[in-house]
Amino acid sequence: MTDLPMFPLGSVLFPFMPIQLRVFEERYLVMLARVLQAEPAEFGVVLIERGQEVGGGEHRFRYGTVARITQVGADENVVALIAQGDRRIEVVEWLAEDPHPLARVREVADLEWDDSLLPLREEAEKTVRRALARASEFVDQQWAADVELSHDPVAAIWQLAAIAPVGPLDQVALLQASTAEALLTAVIDLTVSALATLGDEWQ
Structure with missing residues (x-):
């Protein structure tokens, strides 16, 4: 400490x-x-x-x-x-x-990356980028849907958490993730929920 x-x-x-x-x-x-x-x-x-x-x-x-x-x-x-x-x-x-x-x-311990998480990472990135594009139709967004991410896998998943169009309370929850898998899963779930409030049917 x-x-x-x-x-x-x-x-x-x-x-x-x-x-x-x-x-x-x-x-x-x-x-x-x-x-x-x-x-x-x-x-x-x-x-x-x-x-x-x-x-x-x-x-x-x-x-x-x-x-x-x-x-x-x-x-x-x-x-x-x-x-x-x-x-x-x-x-x-x-x-x-x-x-x-x-x-x-x-x-707090750093997250550890495992290549077995690549499909989940791809799903999270697709979800966040789609959400950013959709949300930009309703409100100004700090991050563009095509923003570039780091080539470092741990850095990239934290960046996905940061650019996801969710509120600060959800961001605090993301910040507390104990594993890379938990972070990616939460990014997907919270992003989908946030986008639903904009009336997206998420098809």
């Missing part, structure tokens, strides 16, 4: 996925100043269960992802950064804020 600076957000960060942030709250500017003194420069991201990103007092989910900073820029009192999702974590205990959120965390 280790103590890690934390950044609760209104969105879920997955392993192998990028995140862009504009930081302006004093407590998080302090956090970044401290984080950037270390190598690698990283902090934890968890989804806010209730409350707001700004001002504190929010309730947070237990599972999250370590964000590793890859790029930083500043403009007046705002710091813009790009980070990459790394390993998964579980919050064991929230510590006293100093002045930013701080938690004692433990790492």
Whole structure:
């Protein structure tokens, strides 16, 4: 276990996925100043269960992802950064804020890939890409249906989980998957369910 600076957000960060942030709250500017003194420069991201990103007092989910900073820029009192999702974590205990959120965390085991899962992976990818294309007819989507995935199989299935057009609560459930098979199965099931709410008959 280790103590890690934390950044609760209104969105879920997955392993192998990028995140862009504009930081302006004093407590998080302090956090970044401290984080950037270390190598690698990283902090934890968890989804806010209730409350707001700004001002504190929010309730947070237990599972999250370590964000590793890859790029930083500043403009007046705002710091813009790009980070990459790394390993998964579980919050064991929230510590006293100093002045930013701080938690004692433990790492969640990495997923292991087996080539026997290739048919399930292909089904999941087909389902997600079809869902993205269909959902784009109703709402703007962050990810295009033809977005490219990593050649690394574990990275690719996390990317599928991240781009699937499901809500943040479903994303938290995906983030907790204990095996690659469980993740792919959940991606398929949750994507089909989400698409059904758009009136798709899924034939």
